[in-house]
Amino acid sequence: MSLYYHLFNSPFTTDLFSEENMIVTMLKVETALVRAQAEEGIIPRESADKLIELLPHMKVDSDDLRQQLSVTGTPIVGLLNQIKSQLRQRDPEMVNLIHLGATSQDIVDTATVILIADYCDWLSSKLEELKDILVGLVRRNPRSLMVGRTLGQQASLTTFGVRAAHWLGSICRSTIRLEESRTRLNKIQMGGAVGIGNSFLSSNVRHRVAENLGLENAPAWHTQRDNLVALATELGILSGSLGKIAIDIIGLSQSEVMELAEPPGLGRGVSSAMPHKRNPVLSMVIRANSQRTPFLVATMIAGLPQEQERSAGLWQAEWEVFPQIMGLVAGSMEKSIELLGGLEVRTDIMLKNIDRSNGLVFADRVMMALSRTLGKEKAFSLVSQASDRVSNQEPLMLILEELIPELSGEELKNLFEVDPVQRDAENTIREILSQYGYTL
Amino acid sequence: MSLYYHLFNSPFTTDLFSEENMIVTMLKVETALVRAQAEEGIIPRESADKLIELLPHMKVDSDDLRQQLSVTGTPIVGLLNQIKSQLRQRDPEMVNLIHLGATSQDIVDTATVILIADYCDWLSSKLEELKDILVGLVRRNPRSLMVGRTLGQQASLTTFGVRAAHWLGSICRSTIRLEESRTRLNKIQMGGAVGIGNSFLSSNVRHRVAENLGLENAPAWHTQRDNLVALATELGILSGSLGKIAIDIIGLSQSEVMELAEPPGLGRGVSSAMPHKRNPVLSMVIRANSQRTPFLVATMIAGLPQEQERSAGLWQAEWEVFPQIMGLVAGSMEKSIELLGGLEVRTDIMLKNIDRSNGLVFADRVMMALSRTLGKEKAFSLVSQASDRVSNQEPLMLILEELIPELSGEELKNLFEVDPVQRDAENTIREILSQYGYTL
């Protein structure tokens, strides 16, 4: 495991996809199969019961397992070999009762689905945590004025609450879509050699296996991986939405902007060369992850055309990649919670930055207001001319006063009112919140 | 447009995303905005009505539009300039009524959503067509025995109906998920400069714009593109599932297998060098497309972290890519309908290929049957030994007869019965069909 691994990933997924936990989960699947076959009377109850009790306690030698994996190309053959040699010493009959009718892919895929279910449970709770934090940010800042920026340029006024509401919206949509995707995937894989089952894998047996494992029964999906890939793409989208938050924060915490700052903390973001630096390292990690996940997700999509009843390579290409996606998304979620939970929102600097624009960020609203009397064409042209002349010495208001002498002082002042901005912002926020069951 | 373009794409999308149709659609959005503002009494009704009537008939000079696009980086500024100069000659007042409160992205994105809706309608009908064809293939072949193949090796028996049912399943799931995704995207973009609306883009106005266009109202989603990307990923998954069908057909129509053949036709798949060749060109195109789409979809996912209120580059990177995805998927759909609609299923050769295995494709079922009396360990070991000796001269049955002398002739014959295979296959098919509301 690389030195850097822990920066980008989460301890939760490190444990979840540890060799140990994967083996435990595979044995859980083999056990559920034995139990199902015993319940259906296909194998002798007594021996099965003993086996069910023993299976979770089998010792597995990692080195041997890896060695056999590299020879057979599947983790199951080696795993079964180890188990059988232990069982053989106790009761040779039990050896005959394991893995009856199943193929390696049945065990590997069902175990993966179980791990994914655990992951999705964890992710759900993290998503709730993140949404709570974001709702808080929105509620505290509905009218906190800030400059809206397009293509890197100061554009027009908005509020920080709107930005946070958009972040929230993306997380809410991800929550909904992820819930759908995980539900669709929540199925056993239990098809035998070529996926049509057999006398040991009757419909009843499969039904019981599913029940034993808390999953749904389903026809085999050995080379029909769309449900899996659909979940992967949703994780990729979540990673991208977190990346959007990160890139926003990186942009707004630039030295020249400083409207946001990552949560302070001892040593947070210090540099080995520059004593004054406070690097936005949480955002940096989230962004780095969002840079990598699209490619991993694409690997999953590219793996869909799996030939015939089992692919020589495309299925196996998923084995490391899907856990990597889950690991990076988990890492990004944890960092996002930390980042947004302690985010410094510098509303004072937001106001200062508005002032520094010398009125330019009011230009489009001023233009629209003037449109009502002058017509849009003339208004656009006048404000455009005025904007070109704006400087520290001559803010927009002053220039307009000169260019449009017929405006009264009151009218001129009204053009630069921020109240309409805040009202529009609040309306936008309310619309977003209400879509997801929140109130302001 | 490259020489090759038409091989991979569909005339439908060529027209849909033609310069002409895009301009028409953008004007439709501008028109809907004018109408909405007139209905809300924000702009004078009479001039608006004249404008509404004129807008769809504006002449647009392509060369000038491209020129202005490259100067301003948005198609809207140039489009408006052209329209305004035409209107100015008729009624200067009208000029003031266009594009009030809106920003370029509002028009571009809403137009894109409209085009996508048209695309999804078309795709839906194509999906239904394809499903009908696939259901036919399933129903005609539930018991058509064929070799199941894993990792390129003959594995165990299945039927062609199962394979076709799996293909069908993937298309049914895509249909469902695509329907959800398109519904979620079906929203106007109408937020003004930084997305919070303004006096010309009140909640009421936006509501009416949506209604005028047959879309849903929604808060602006300028830099929250997850719904768009989610649709893109679904198209990528569909492309992959079609690619799975194609790769299966390429594999099964190899000279050495020949169980399937692309629909015959004058000159279909002929070679410039080899007089005897009949290349699987429909599958080839579908596969080529499924090779490209994951990367295009990933471009969309990678574009999610769009900075602040409008990205300098990531939004624009979508412009060509999303239509390319739609074009390739449309091409693959048309080719798939042609391919599967005329697919030759050579059940006789399927049976011959089963015979050629000298019984090896029965090995796992034989082993399972023997497990009941010998125990799985012994059965696996015996069949494994026997398999190693199988040859044209000595089929599996003969060797087993020798290795397990206690088997009666009747028992031996039963081991090689195909009826259980067909029963398991039919059950599998029924399970798949019933998931999607079909019967066998």
Added chain:
Amino acid sequence: MSLYYHLFNSPFTTDLFSEENMIVTMLKVETALVRAQAEEGIIPRESADKLIELLPHMKVDSDDLRQQLSVTGTPIVGLLNQIKSQLRQRDPEMVNLIHLGATSQDIVDTATVILIADYCDWLSSKLEELKDILVGLVRRNPRSLMVGRTLGQQASLTTFGVRAAHWLGSICRSTIRLEESRTRLNKIQMGGAVGIGNSFLSSNVRHRVAENLGLENAPAWHTQRDNLVALATELGILSGSLGKIAIDIIGLSQSEVMELAEPPGLGRGVSSAMPHKRNPVLSMVIRANSQRTPFLVATMIAGLPQEQERSAGLWQAEWEVFPQIMGLVAGSMEKSIELLGGLEVRTDIMLKNIDRSNGLVFADRVMMALSRTLGKEKAFSLVSQASDRVSNQEPLMLILEELIPELSGEELKNLFEVDPVQRDAENTIREILSQYGYTL
């Protein structure tokens, strides 16, 4: 061709890869083959000469060609059919002399190599143009102080000349690597059905074909595409390096930074909503392209494992993708030349931004200077403390004066000297320039 196409691509590649030019080039290859075979005495000289004269003037019906392409999956069968039916009317003998021994892929790939060679010639000259512009930027600004920024934070001083020199360095390296790559690809494809040649494609014939076309002779590389892919990756790297320039300029032309500005021009970067906006649209396009190219390049890399003597799909997946890469890179090159050729370098604002940091951008150099007397540990700690207190009211110098009373006024002032920065910068620039044969 989409409305947006022209924004991202270049007219040069539009013409180069036009249907018309591709057909002309394919005919050029067929002609070279006829000539070679005549020269070798394999086909009758006289008929061959007539054919050679006629071939370039054949009329090709696009609609028919596309139709046949979609039936046969190759452009050559249809092309030959059209030509033959024209020749048949003149001299039936000539019909027998075309495409002797060759396979479709031979013609398609060789034509592609020819087009790529034309492209690389064009690209070379554009690279030279770009390098000249960049050298100019470097030479005009070796000592133009600016803030260096890391992770979005003001870090330490550098000069704009250094930045430009780095941009130049990347373009110089691309030039060198591209030259190597193109040279390696400059080979005919002429292997016949399965690549080993035949009596019509003797070694001598192939040698002459190569000579006729100004390419190298080489064994067929039908499914060995690494030289092609290597060129694609180099184009991807160039696109990324141009993207680096673009992202730098987008960052430095932000409203809050304004140290650089895109070349001004009538209507350049105007907004449809905001009268004061000047969007960095050239950088935006270059960045958008650099966002897309990695995925297109990856499609090429992913296409390397082409099965057996010709792939069913992977080869064809290159057909649109490679020209797309070339088109986007060409577009980016043209935009980069325009962008950098007219780039506004606002050295006055660069200085102002340095001042605005209140000395913080000197922190690391101050720390290093103090290290010499205080030791690094103490110096780092002191400057770190000082930095935390810096504000508009209290610049770093003032705080240090207080914290380190033993510093004389002279010593203190020396800590904030910019001359060493400029010296280091000039040295760096000289090192970079000298690597590529330039002087300052």
Added chain:
Amino acid sequence: MSLYYHLFNSPFTTDLFSEENMIVTMLKVETALVRAQAEEGIIPRESADKLIELLPHMKVDSDDLRQQLSVTGTPIVGLLNQIKSQLRQRDPEMVNLIHLGATSQDIVDTATVILIADYCDWLSSKLEELKDILVGLVRRNPRSLMVGRTLGQQASLTTFGVRAAHWLGSICRSTIRLEESRTRLNKIQMGGAVGIGNSFLSSNVRHRVAENLGLENAPAWHTQRDNLVALATELGILSGSLGKIAIDIIGLSQSEVMELAEPPGLGRGVSSAMPHKRNPVLSMVIRANSQRTPFLVATMIAGLPQEQERSAGLWQAEWEVFPQIMGLVAGSMEKSIELLGGLEVRTDIMLKNIDRSNGLVFADRVMMALSRTLGKEKAFSLVSQASDRVSNQEPLMLILEELIPELSGEELKNLFEVDPVQRDAENTIREILSQYGYTL
């Protein structure tokens, strides 16, 4: 580390990129810097010498390092903290002499370059090993006839030696390009905070650091990563070329083809469900890796546009990805050596498969021969007709005899001679071998 990791990767890279070895390498760089500064008289020689001796023996606490990495976003700050606290107890002066003038990226990147150099050395020797094996395959099989296959269809005759020679050619080209790429990357990174050096990082110091580490001196390349990315793309191409070999072997070892077989071995490729299976697991792994590497390489390309003097995220996105590329390529190399070193080439089955085509694989050569007397048009048409009628009962030769009665028995037989094929094949092989300095 996942259960599957060891299947796809190599123990060599596991060790090379272990946390331990990375730390050792980073300390090596810090040491080289201290030595260089002492040699230049910038820091006191005596203390430096003590420090140089101590540095390699510093104890590093992994948990603390990871903890600090996640706080500071760089491994160097934490590493230095640990070292300093150990040094402080021995000699406070030494603490002041570490990491003078350098920034974290200097250490991380230089250490990475060192590890890459070690990797490239290892890879070179593996490439030589692989080439030797391939040359052997070529030399043993120059005339071993086999069916050439295009688009999955039997096309025309070739020999296995040609195939192996093409595999060899791709490995030779990769060797050459990799050598160039690694040489270009072999440079220190030592630029200080913003890359222009400083009083502690004079040109002389940097020169000595490079010398101490066996690397080249060079200006800093903090955000100019093209040399690194170029090496990554070369590794991606190598992975693709190995994937081509793998996909060929998977195709040729299909049950229906069986012309090649993976090296036999106890338990190699056994299945948990099917007693008769021998799965091509080595090819499967190599193919799986070649499926993943294009996406990882694309992540590197997409990371090129690193903003300003250090990117917030794009640089960090490389940290895990580049080692992953190297790990997968190393795994593929080892598997390829094992695979090709023991590859079973079943020349008898190759001949049988030729026979099974009933003469169809001679069709294009027959057509060409007939062209000489009948003209190509007539010959193509005749052979095309004949091919359509070919069956087990009626091989091509018989049908041609009937269709072209004027052919003498001798002439007919000559059409199906294999000697010209073998001659063409040998010529092709010789051309390929001679390009890379081999003889047949």
